Amino acid sequence: MFFRCGFVGAMALTTFAQGNILVNGDFENMPNFGAGINRDPGYTLLTGTDIPNWTIVDGYGATVHNTVLYPTISGNFSINTDGEGYNGHNINMYQDFATSANQAYELKFDWKNWYEASTPLLRISVEDAATNSVVVEGYYGILAGLHSETLNFVGTGGALRVRISHSPESGYNDNTFIVDNFAVEAVPAPGAAGLLSLGALAAGRRRRR
């Protein structure tokens, strides 16, 4: 009987202790800082696949701040989503990740304002990577302080895509939003949590005998 309880416990760890599914969601792996198409000692404008594990859409740029001159959120690097207004655009970049069908997930990230341009809104979305249909999205404007957001969604069994963009765009170097610490994690289903509780209860009863 104890062996079976141990097995249930091990299964629970395997299922629920996956951690962050995204890679480089904190932007700390930044080998091309200082080598972008625009830069000073405090920022670099990057394009294409310059940020490992992320894809910057053709024609768009992503501004990276280090801690020397401009605001960051945590670690050595954060993203300024204005993209310097490169080609008249703000940021548009994404990362794809695999999902299990019907599995609940959370997307978490942090943002804050620097300048307070009224035009652009930060848009964070999860889309189907194959069809581009929106699974969940959030829009963020001017609000004092550091904000930790959570967007909830359900897996499709296929690849989903986290996208960081502005909608609407300002189209210029507005310096309005700093973002960092993107993470996707699987959430235990209520049924599975109930099963765990029953298992713990049963294990406790057996131990008391």
Ligand SMILES: [Ca+2]
């Ligand atoms: Ca960071």
Ligand SMILES: [Ca+2]
């Ligand atoms: Ca900027």
